[in-house]
Structures are given as C-alpha cells and as structure tokens.
Amino acid sequence: MKNKQSYLVAFIMVTSLFFLWAFLHNINPILIPHLKKACTLTDTESAFIDSSVYLSYFLVALPAGWFMHKYGYKNGILVGLLLYCIGAFLFVPAASARSYNFFLVALFIMAGGATFLETIANPYITKLGDPEGAAKRLNLAQSFNGVGSVIPPLIGGQFILSGIEHSPQELSRMSAADLDAYLSFEANAIKMPYMVIGGVVALILILFALVKLPEIKEAPEEGGESSFSLRVFRHRHFRWALLAQFFYIGAQVGIGSFFIRYARYVQDIPEKQAAFLWGSIAMVGFMAGRFVGTFLMKYFKPAVLLCAFALTNVALLAIAIFASGNLAVYALIATPFFMSIMFPTIFALGIDGLGEESKIASSFIVMSIVGGAFFPILMGQVSDANSGNIQLSYLVPVVCFLVVFWFGLTQLKKAAVKVSVAH
Template sequence: MAGGAVSNSTYISSTNTETKNSSYLFPFILVTSLFFLWALIHNLSPVLIPHLKKACQLTDLQSSLIDSAVFAAYFLMALPAGAVMRRFGYKTGIIFGLCLYALGAFLFIPAANSREYVFFLGALFVIATGLTFLETAANPYVTVLGSPQTATTRLNLAQSFNGVGAVLGPVIGARFILSGKELTKAQLDAMSPVQLQQYLSTEAGTVKIPYLVIGLVVLLVAVLFVFTKMPDVQETTDEAIDTSKSSGSIFRHKHLIAAIVTQFFYIGAQVGVNAFFIRFAKFSAGVPEKEAANLLGWVAGLGFMTGRFFGTFLMSKVKPQLLLTLYGLINVVLILTAMLCKGTIAIGAVLMVPFFMSIMFPTIFSLGLRGLGKDTKFGSSLLVMSIVGGAICPPLMGLISDASNIQMAYIVPLFCFAVVVWFGTKGYKLDAAASH
C-alpha cells in the first residue's frame, strides 16, 4: 500500500526451519521484488492522472478516479485475498496475484486503443486486486526466510524497496508516458476533428509499451515463483483468531476507533498530495509535466524514503505520539503555505510534505493497536481496511478543483493532517481519558 506495507496476517511459523538460511537468499530476493512492484504501480498513478486527463479529456474529478479504482480494489478484495491464502497457501496466492497484475497491465493496450477511460479504470482495478494478494503474502514470507532473530531487519530491508518504487515510478512515467505536449484549450479547439483524434490517440498510446514491459516483467517473476522452492507459511494454532475469547465488542477501544478514522484521512492525504502534484506544479508555478514528474520522484519520493529511516531513528529518542503530532503540524503549515503562495515556494512546500508523511502510517497503526490484547488481529484488519480513504479523498480534491482550482483543492489534505495532529495529541489516549 501507499503508506508502506503493514500486514494484517496472523503470526506465522516455518516448517522448514532446518534449512540453512543461505538457501533462502533467492526466495528472499523474489519476495523483496514484490515490494518494489506494488510501489511502482502506486507511484505511476500521479503520472497517469494528468496524462489520462489529457488523453481522455477528463475533468479533475474524473481523473481522480484512477486512485479510487486502486484503493477500492484493496478495500473490496482484502478479505477474499486472505481467504484464498488460507485455503491454497501463500505461494499460490502470490502467483495468482502476479498473474492478475500482469493481466491488468496488458489490458492497458486495448484500453489505449479504445481511449475509453472506463477500460483504464478496469485495468487498474485488476492490477490492484493482484496487488492485494501480493501485499497479503509478502510480509509473512519475509519473516520466515531466515532466522527469527533477524526477521524485523529483513522486513525493514524489504520495505525499503517501497521507497525505491516511490522514486522510480514518477521518473519512469516522465520518461516513457508523458509526452511533454501540453496544448491549451485554444490550441485544441483550433485543430480539425481528424487532427484532434490523432493527437489524443497518440497521447493515449504512450502507455502501451511501458505497461507491456511491466506486464512481461511481472509474468517473469511469476514464473520464477513457480519454479522456486518456497518455505511453508502457516498460522500457529494458538495464535489463530478466536473472537469467542474477546471480552466485548472491539469498538469499546475508543483509541482504536480514533486510529481507524485517522488512518482513513492520512491515506487520503498521502494519495491526494501526490496524485495532483503535476497539475498543482503547472497551475502554481508553470512547471512542465515532465519536470514536475521528475521532481515528484527525485525530491518527494526520495524524501519519503529517507524520512522513514530518519523518523525511525528519532523514535528511539522521542515518543511516537509526539513525533506524529510534530510532523502533522509541520505538514499543516506546509500545505497552508502551498495553498497561499505561488511559484517555487508553493512547489517546495508540497515537495517537503512526503518527508514528514513517512512515519505516519506505521505510527498511527502501532498506536491504534496498543493494549488491544486478543483484539489485536481484528483491530489490525480494520486499520488495513481504512486505506479506503485513498479512494475517497482524491475525488473530493477533484471536485473542489473543478469548482475553483487545484491549489484550493489542497484544503482536503490540510484537513486530513489536522486530524493526524488531533490523534497525536488526544485521539491515541481516548481510552485512558475515559477511565478518569
């Protein structure tokens, strides 16, 4: 997912513990590649939004449905994906997920030929369904591919490839998808119908080769999984979910409810900030689309990746809720600056936001699960499902943009980060406050 992979899977154990850790090196590389593959798709979305807006002649609201298609798939398919894993195993689930991913990528070709926006959304939904399977399985696999003592280190290493995808996604999109031809409405109106259709078809067609290559690479990874011996990943019976042992409704945990609400808004902010950056850069500073996409990758993406490591270091010295509040306040100020200023100041403010977003998803997640006891796994599932915020907040931004402008649309992430600040100051301790 966009905020960094956090699995809601149960505790796992390996039945191949007698195998030497060195034999896990290639399987570990394969599983780690999954973290990059799903991050790549998420970070191509900010490129697809302005590109398909142009090629399919969409409003900002319509173009924002790209993120809605992706995150709706996560929300709708998370539980079915988990059921498939339990029934057929994690390796089978990964191979099935990769096949769906590849199929969705190949569907971009007929979608581009037809230039029908709904076909692009359908292709993205198929890809995201595949990603749901991959994210459900990847974390459990990483934890068993070696010594239990180094499981956390391996997981952090694998998750760092999310950051690589965050950097390379927009850069690849800038190089191979965006044409750099940004015609004004007057220029489009001056074209003959034949010239206009040729221009729009050419624009839509730039996605064919990149997504064909992506689909072929994903298929290759699927074949490698087929022929690679992977360890068994099993639930331990004593850790299986047993709701009969829960001492009441999970919704009695007020801080968990606060975390679910906050995670919903945080994911909405994270997706929305990046989704419309290329449009924002053009409106507020006249930055060309290719240059804006490169800035999104090399500055914002790299900032998000380094911010995760720096934030982890700070948490050894600062309480997580305090750091969350501070980062939330900083982002409120940055977004407000971006809304009120123009030029380099506005662009720079938005580009700094991902650095301070970097610790939010895992921090909200862990604070929400504190003290849940036997309800931890169910609470984890609810927190994961709250990423549906990524399907709802971008369309709200698109709606505001169509009614005013894209700069004013950033009031949505501004509100979302204000919710994060509330959670860091009060929301995380609602249960403790209620007990006094």
C-alpha cells in the same frame, strides 16, 4: 539458525514486493495528467483513476485476508502477482480502444493484485522476528517501497508524458482527424511501459512459485475459535488505526496525484519538469524519510514521531496553499519526507498485540485506505468549483493530517492488547 536463515530469505523476497504496489500508487500522478489529456477529462473525472485503485483495495482486501487465513501467505502472494500481471497487460487493449472505462477496469484488476500483496506482506513482515521490533522491521521493508516511489514519476515522465500540452482553445481549433490522431498518440504511449511491467511481474510470479517460504503458525484465540471475525473491532487502538489510515492515505494520494497540475497552476512548470521534480526530489525524500524514520525509532516512540511528522506537514501545506512561486512548490515537495513513516507506523500500531487476529486486522486496515478513492475526488471538486484553483484544494489534506496527529496522541500512552504469538 536454519529458522533465522529461512526468515531472512523470506524477508528479502517479500520486501521486493513492496516495490510493486508502490509503483502502482506512484504512477498515478503521471497517469492522471496523461489520461486527462488522452481522454479529455475534468479534474474531478481524472481523480477516478485514484478511485479505481483504492476502491479495489476496499473490495478486495477482505477476500485477500480470508484467502491468506485459509490458504497461507505464499498462495496469497501468488494470486496477487497473477492479478497484477493481468491488469498490466490489459492496458494495451485499453489504449487501443482509447476507453477511459477500460483503463479504469485494468487499474482495478492490477490494484486487486496489489491488495493481495499488501494485505499479506505487511503482517508477514511483522511476524518475521521479535514482536517488539515489528514497527521497526515494517518501516525497514517499507524503506525499499520508497524505491517504487521514486522510479514511476521519472520513468513515466520520460516514456508516458509527451510534453505536449494543448489548451482547450487549441484543441477546439483542431480538425476532427487531427484531434483523433493526437488523442490516439497520447493513449498509445502507455502500451510499451505496461507490457514491460506485466513481463517483469510474470517473472517474479515464477520465482515465488519455485521458492519455499516459511508459513508462520500463530496461536489461536482461547477456545480454539477462528479469529477471522468482526470481534477484532473490540480493540480500540485498532479502530482508531482504521480511521487514521483512511485519512492518511487520502492525504498522500491527493497531494501526489495533483502535483503536476499544482506545479503548472502555481509556477507554470511544464508537465515533464514537474514529473521530474516529484520523482527526483519529493519521492527521494519519501524514501529517505523511511530510513531516517527507522533510525529515529531507536530513540523515539513511533507514536511520538507520527505526531511530529503530521504537524510538520500541516505547516508545509499551509505554505503550499497561501504562498506562491518556488516557496509554495518546494513546500509541497517536502511533504512526502514527513509522510514516509505514516502508513507503516499506523499499520504496526493498529495490529500491535493482536496475535492471530492480526490477519483479519490487516485486511480491515488495508480496506481503510479506500480514503485514497474519496479525498482526491473531493480535491477535484474543490478545484472545479473554484475555476480550476487546484492550490485551494490542498486544504483537504490539511484536515487529513490533523486526524493523523490525533491518532498519534491516542497512542502515546496506550496499553496495547498482548497476545502470545507462537512462531
């Protein structure tokens, strides 16, 4: 009973962390158009905001997994929270300097903290109970991650986006002093929100430092060798999960990051209204999809739902690309509902049956989300190469979802490696 109670407390506390990295990822659709204005960027240049975040994931995930393997789950969480806090506070001097590179560095550090948290929290959640319920448990935790998907666009749209959208021609007619004042005004709007974020994370860090979490001990491989090695790549379902996660995250990031640009291009929707639509409908749909997906997994295999949701998004994106007006915009808004289960489902299927090796596998799967660094840039290049036609760039996530569908097919009849886990 005591063990179950400690697991419940740990589950509740660690689930709260899911909000933090969700916030980091879902504020990017606000940061991209905002810094595009404040730092006068092209579509391709603005996509480096995503690249900074996901490149950090790629570079930090393996050290985070090694740290977790050597020093345990709790110490890894503390390091993650510290880095996240530092990165958030660095937004203040970055805004004062109005330096795009400084913003990217702050994002990189903040994302490094989120990488520690995500690398640790995902496998930790799967271990807090029966192995058979791992995918369901992770989807439940990720459901609260959905709260961190809804809030950033709404708060960011209100307190970061100014609603002032000058055309290039209007900017060119401004005097140097007026232009500098306008750009400084846009950059400075970001200071207070990130000071608040840094303060909140600092409080969470103190809470985790004071509370005792159960450290789950897992059985080592036969022979007593450490499983923190490249031998994990011998598992075929794990290798395929890496590929699927790479493409899925690329699709998820690209769809959200350029939505405000897309809404203006297709339907001439102002940035504040577009941010509200994304937060209040698309991200609420994403959160609802997590709960609905968790419920549906009582009746359908996770791989079956993954295939069905991937194909649905291919169809919705086809409408978003080739239709116009409200139909196109709302088709795109509907995609997050069907993206909702993809990350946790791919993750759980990828580490299924890996036992102690799930720690290193978790690091590699988190590294694979570096797809979020590449596909938005590819979308920006497609847009810039076609005179700013951001609608056409949504062909890129179509390809990504087809890869996710293929991964789901490979998992329908897979025989996962079974490794005994001692709690």
